[in-house]
Amino acid sequence: xxxxxxxxxxxxxxxxxxxxxxxxxxxxxxxxxxxxxxxxxxxxxxxxxxxxxxxxxxxxxxxxxxxxxxxxxxxxxxxxxxxxxxxxxxxxxxxxxxxxxxxxxxxxxxxxxxxxxxxxxxxxxxxxxxxxxxxxxxxxxxxxxxxxxxxxxxxxxxxxxxxxxxxxxxxxxxxxxxxxxxxxxxxxxxxxxxxxxxxxxxxxxxxxxxxxxxxxxxxxxxxxxxxxxxxxxxxxxxxxxxxxxxxxxxxxxxxxxxxxxxxxxxxxxxxxxxxxxxxxxxxxxxxxxxxxxxxxxxxxxxxxxxxxxxxxxxxxxxxxxxxxxxxxxxxxxxxxxxxxxxxxxxxxxxxxxxxxxxxxxxxxxxxxxxxxxxxxxxxxxxxxxxxxxxxxxxxxxxxxxxxxxxxxxxxxxxxxxxxxxxxxxxxxxxxxxxxxxxxxxxxxxxxxxxxxxxxxxxxxxxxxxxxxxxxxxxxxxxxxxxxxxxxxxxxx
Amino acid sequence: xxxxxxxxxxxxxxxxxxxxxxxxxxxxxxxxxxxxxxxxxxxxxxxxxxxxxxxxxxxxxxxxxxxxxxxxxxxxxxxxxxxxxxxxxxxxxxxxxxxxxxxxxxxxxxxxxxxxxxxxxxxxxxxxxxxxxxxxxxxxxxxxxxxxxxxxxxxxxxxxxxxxxxxxxxxxxxxxxxxxxxxxxxxxxxxxxxxxxxxxxxxxxxxxxxxxxxxxxxxxxxxxxxxxxxxxxxxxxxxxxxxxxxxxxxxxxxxxxxxxxxxxxxxxxxxxxxxxxxxxxxxxxxxxxxxxxxxxxxxxxxxxxxxxxxxxxxxx
Numbered sequence: 180x181x182x183x184x185x186x187x188x189x190x191x192x193x194x195x196x197x198x199x200x201x202x203x204x205x206x207x208x209x210x211x212x213x214x215x216x217x218x219x220x221x222x223x224x225x226x227x228x229x230x231x232x233x234x235x236x237x238x239x240x241x242x243x244x245x246x247x248x249x250x251x252x253x254x255x256x257x258x259x260x261x262x263x264x265x266x267x268x269x270x271x272x273x274x275x276x277x278x279x280x281x282x283x284x285x286x287x288x289x290x291x292x293x294x295x296x297x298x299x300x301x302x303x304x305x306x307x308x309x310x311x312x313x314x315x316x317x318x319x320x321x322x323x324x325x326x327x328x329x330x331x332x333x334x335x336x337x338x339x340x341x342x343x344x345x346x347x348x349x350x351x352x353x354x355x356x357x358x359x360x361x362x363x364x365x366x367x368x369x370x371x372x373x374x375x376x377x378x379x380x381x382x383x384x385x386x387x388x389x390x391x392x393x394x395x396x397x398x399x400x401x402x403x404x405x406x407x408x409x410x411x412x413x414x415x416x417x418x419x420x421x422x423x424x425x426x427x428x429x430x431x432x433x434x435x436x437x438x439x440x441x442x443x444x445x446x447x448x449x450x451x452x453x454x455x456x457x458x459x460x461x462x463x464x465x466x467x468x469x470x471x472x473x474x475x476x477x478x479x480x481x482x483x484x485x486x487x488x489x490x491x492x493x494x495x496x497x498x499x500x501x502x503x504x505x506x507x508x509x510x511x512x513x514x515x516x517x518x519x520x521x522x523x524x525x526x527x528x529x530x531x532x533x534x535x536x537x538x539x540x541x542x543x544x545x546x547x548x549x550x551x552x553x554x555x556x557x558x559x560x561x562x563x564x565x566x567x568x569x570x571x572x573x574x575x576x577x578x579x580x581x582x583x584x585x586x587x588x589x590x591x592x593x594x595x596x597x598x599x600x601x602x603x604x605x606x607x608x609x610x611x612x613x614x615x616x617x618x619x620x621x622x623x624x625x626x627x628x629x630x631x632x633x634x635x636x637x638x639x640x641x642x643x644x645x646x647x648x649x650x651x652x653x654x655x656x657x658x659x660x661x662x663x664x665x666x667x668x669x670x671x
Numbered sequence: 672x673x674x675x676x677x678x679x680x681x682x683x684x685x686x687x688x689x690x691x692x693x694x695x696x697x698x699x700x701x702x703x704x705x706x707x708x709x710x711x712x713x714x715x716x717x718x719x720x721x722x723x724x725x726x727x728x729x730x731x732x733x734x735x736x737x738x739x740x741x742x743x744x745x746x747x748x749x750x751x752x753x754x755x756x757x758x759x760x761x762x763x764x765x766x767x768x769x770x771x772x773x774x775x776x777x778x779x780x781x782x783x784x785x786x787x788x789x790x791x792x793x794x795x796x797x798x799x800x801x802x803x804x805x806x807x808x809x810x811x812x813x814x815x816x817x818x819x820x821x822x823x824x825x826x827x828x829x830x831x832x833x834x835x836x837x838x839x840x841x842x843x844x845x846x847x848x849x850x851x852x853x854x855x856x857x858x859x860x861x862x863x864x865x866x867x868x869x870x871x872x873x874x875x876x877x878x879x880x881x882x883x884x885x886x887x888x889x890x891x892x893x894x895x896x897x898x899x900x901x902x903x904x905x906x907x908x909x910x911x912x913x914x915x916x917x918x919x920x921x922x923x924x925x926x927x928x929x930x931x932x933x934x935x936x937x938x939x940x941x942x943x944x945x946x947x948x949x950x951x952x953x954x955x956x957x958x959x960x961x962x963x964x965x966x967x968x969x970x971x972x973x974x975x976x977x978x979x980x981x982x983x984x985x986x987x
Contacts, residue, residue: 305778315726315930440690442737471937472692472733483937484692487733491721565678 194341195600195611196261207264207659214373215602215609217257223604226258226369231332234370239361241417241647254626255652256362256372257603261634265661271335271343271618273626274527277518280333282350282523282558286327292502301520302513306375309588310510311334311558312351312503314466317474320490321398322499324624329461329497330356331620332632335528337599343532344596344617348511349560350502352463354618355633357387357421360428362633362655378660379631385619389461390622390625396495397458403544405458408432412464412480423461434462441484444491451634459495460485466500508557510536532594537587543556545592546580552592554579556632563648568596569641598643603636603652613637615645616656633658672754672917673708673955678747680934680949684942686738692770693936696869697747697891698730698919703757708750713745726830728925729931741942745934750955755916761902762807768862770900776882777864777898779926786848787856787867790837800859808863811906812897815857817880819850820912832928848928850909851893853928864898868906869931871920873952885954891933897987898923 197208204212218226231253234240239254263271289307290294297304309398332353334346363382367374390407397405411422413435426433438448439457453507462469468480472487488494503512512533515526534541534552545552549568556564564578583590598613605612618632634654635645645651678697701707704768710730712720718734725731736743767773774781789797800818804810828843838854839849851867858865872892894908894915906915907950917919925931 303775305775308779309782318726319723337697441692441735443735444721444733472935476935476937483690484733484735486737487692487694487721490723490733514923 183505186226190360191613193387193597193613194337196337196573196599196614197599201255207262210370210376210507211262211373214370222609227604230256230369231260233365234361234438237361238420239358240420241358245546250397253359254337254361255638255647256358256365257607257612257636257638257652257654258366258606259602259604260366260373260655260657261601261616261631262657262659263631264659266657268330268630270527274343275333275618275628276618276626277522277527278333278345278348278514279328279622280331280626281518281521282331282514283325283328283349283622286350286499286502286505287322287325288521289313289504290327290499291322291325296520301516302510306509306513307504308602310504310507312466312501312505312507313377314501314503317466317501319497319498320486321492323398323495324405326336326392326396326497326622327499327623328502329392329396329449329499329506332356333620333621335616335618336531336596337453338531339597340551341599343516343528345511345528346596347508347560348506348514348530348595349617351498351560352418352465353617353619354421354463355617357424357617357627358653359383359631359633359656360424362653363489366655367583375656379657380660382629382631385629386425386430388621388627388629389425390429390431392621393461393495393497394626395623396497398492398495401456401458406431407454407459407461408434408457410434410436410462410464410482412468416421416463418463424628436479436481440489441482444484444488444493446485446488446494459497460637461497466503469496469500503558506560508533508555509588531596532655536583536590536592539589544586546583549580551577551595552664553595554583554590554592557589558568559592562644562649567643568593595643596647598637601634601636601654603638603654605638605640612640612642613643614654619652630658672914673752674871674873674920675955676747676749676751676920676935677951677953678745678749678791678871678949679951680745681776681947682743682944683709683947684741684940684944686940687943688938688940689739689742691737691740691743691936691938692735693733693743693745694814694932695732695734695745695920695934696725696729696931697933698732698751698922699749699751700728700730700801700923703922704915705753705756705920707750710747710749712745712747712917714746715742716740724851725923727861727923727925729925732852739940743944749920752922753920754816755915756906756914761899761904762805762809763900763902763963764807765801765808765811768808768864773898773900779865780864780898781859781862782926783856784927785929786833787831787859789856789860791888793840793857793922795839797857797861799829800857806901809902809905811861812858812863812899812907816854816907816909817912819854819857819909823850823853823909825850825910829931835949847910849895851895852927854895854909858895858897859966865895865961866898866904866924867927868896868924868929869933870894871910871922871950871952872908873918873954874911875918887952889950889952890948890949891922892919893928945949974978 208482296302329352332349336346345603393407409426446457467476469473470481470486471478489496501642518526536542552568554566600611602609603612614636619629634656636652638644638652695900698710699707712732720735740893800812800814803919824844829844839845855865868969878968899905
């Protein structure tokens with residue numbers, strides 16, 4: 180099949196991942212491109228069918244809230260993989276470690292430090308105190324190693340020149356890693372031949388790495404064999420599949436709030452053998468539902484007294500409460516400054532060009548150019564609430580304008596990043612579709628980036644919205660190893 | 672003035688409950704105007720206390736009672752030395768509130784909250800009152816305090832904690848929390864940073880009654896503080912229409928009541944609590960009798976019915 184890289188008369192305002200400006204397949208894509216070129220239409224359709232059947236059988240689904248149709252959908256993985264060569268990945272890895280290290284320093288400075296970055300006027304105090312994710316209840320709750328963000332998902336895009344940009348940070352409960360691992364498992368079954376001759380770096384050690392990171396933040400007093408549990412909101416949560424997947428891959432208990440009890444500031448889980456002490460909790464419940472004593476008193480999802488136990492230092496909670504202060508989209512604009520301030524380094528991966536709408540002059544400029552910019556609410560995730568100027572109707576723009584004027588702190592604007600493109604199956608042929616990348620970073624004793632990450636793809640033609648909750652799909656992401664690095668092929 | 676305070680709250684459940692988890696904020700703070708001399712908390716059934724200072728600088732005592740219990744009693748005993756605030760002659764112009772550094776430092780005390788959400792009519796009223804006194808910040812705050820004291824009638828039971836301030840205004844009656852929230856909201860509505868204060872007031876009147884010998888039996892009290900450029904925080908008691916002085920004992924402050932509730936917590940079980948709360952304050956220097964001032968009622972937060980909300984968890 181022709182992989183459909185359109186190099187038409189249109190100016191190449193998008194970066195094409197797989198082909199260069201002259202239409203030649205880039206080196207690192209060549210073996211895969213050739214392999215796909217040999218497939219017939221029927222063969223592709225058969226593979227698609229096989230993939231759907233496999234995901235259905237395994238129950239690999241995700242939930243879309245607020246949709247018209249049935250909300251449970253089979254995970255949409257596109258067959259054509261995204262490939263990153265070793266050199267490029269080394270740069271990304273360096274940039275991601277740098278960024279998440281600085282963000283952890285920032286979070287620790289704010290919650291348990293001297294707030295030096297505010298005192299020194301690098302970040303305005305009111306930016307923090309006006310942040311909905313700033314949880315005063317978490318003040319002075321210390322976290323071993325300062326690993327407040329133990330799992331980070333950093334969203335990257337490539338601009339028209341192919342340069343990587345950080346589009347947003349996800350420091351609270353980033354989801355998607357289970358799909359990275361399931362995508363790889365599916366691809367190795369469906370297209371084993373496509374992997375031949377390529378040293379694709381493994382992703383299936385994630386469970387081990389996560390467990391190691393979680394154990395590294397256990398309270399020092401709990402000894403050599405800390406007990407770890409995954410805390411889920413329950414089966415009705417859209418990411419429940421992932422919570423169960425992670426507990427299984429770490430070999431630890433999956434618990435709900437009602438399975439845990441706090442006695443004398445110590446957390447224990449109810450088991451068939453009686454109460455068993457828990458030392459580290461990987462929680463996938465939002466801050467405001469985590470502990471009804473200090474947050475929403477009506478919530479039944481959380482564990483009463485959990486935050487006091489964390490404060491007492493008898494249990495460690497990952498990710499920490501209050502990380503929203505680090506991934507607020509207005510705070511995001513200051514991350515390059517944080518990197519300079521805490522690490523004395525220049526950012527390896529720049530931000531997308533961002534306007535802070537509470538700054539009067541920036542707001543004025545943005546309101547002039549609203550139809551050319553992307554406007555985002557600062558504290559949302561999952562693509563909700565975004566207005567893309569060039570695609571918005573007049574009514575949508577007018578609404579965005581009035582929302583901005585109503586509460587400027589709640590909005591940022593960014594230049595449209597013309598997300599890079601990669602072929603994706605469009606029903607009868609491969610056609611270019613826009614993609615982004617969410618690598619996952621683990622911070623325990625060491626900072627580790629899982630090779631690749633979740634490549635999301637906007638399956639609708641021309642669309643720039645890649646969120647699965649907004650009709651996006653995904654791709655397996657291959658990081659090519661150099662000769663010394665183990666490849667997943669060797670491990671199978 | 673040296674005061675010994677005994678705060679006591681008893682929750683009597685009509686059916687036994689378990690796994691109660693609570694936070695107590697009853698400890699007088701040490702600041703420029705008062706000094707804590709001693710503090711002791713006892714809980715029955717006995718429980719281990721985790722004591723810490725929260726974001727706002729208030730001491731919190733956290734405790735849990737896991738086993739089944741029908742009664743829960745919390746007693747906090749404090750000794751504190753208080754003074755009047757120093758005299759001042761500050762009268763900064765309203766324009767000084769717009770200083771960027773001042774705004775940067777006080778942002779969180781300028782926003783509406785659940786209990787201090789004003790409407791345009793309130794802001795207009797506040798602007799008129801502020802303008803009446805020469806448009807300086809101290810004058811404006813004093814006017815607003817007077818206004819609140821005159822606008823509301825003191826009436827225990829007229830409102831519940833959590834009632835929107837606009838409804839309190841419509842009723843024209845409330846208790847000290849309502850007075851304090853209204854004062855805070857009016858200040859914020861014209862750009863004066865303000866915060867809610869929880870504390871004790873050494874006073875007696877016909878409602879609370881003096882037990883004699885410099886001992887009063889009261890409830891916790893609430894007032895507010897406004898940030899004045901060059902001066903700092905100016906404390907005013909709208910319930911009693913006066914400036915805060917040596918008979919006021921501050922526990923702590925926050926954006927509104929929710930940041931500094933005397934007691935909050937949750938428990939498991941069908942039992943509903945009956946609340947019995949009281950504060951006894953004894954003056955340790957008997958030369959002066961308590962002044963006669965109004966006292967409010969305390970409403971501790973108790974658990975509401977539980978609901979399901981798994982779907983509300985935001986996915987990133």
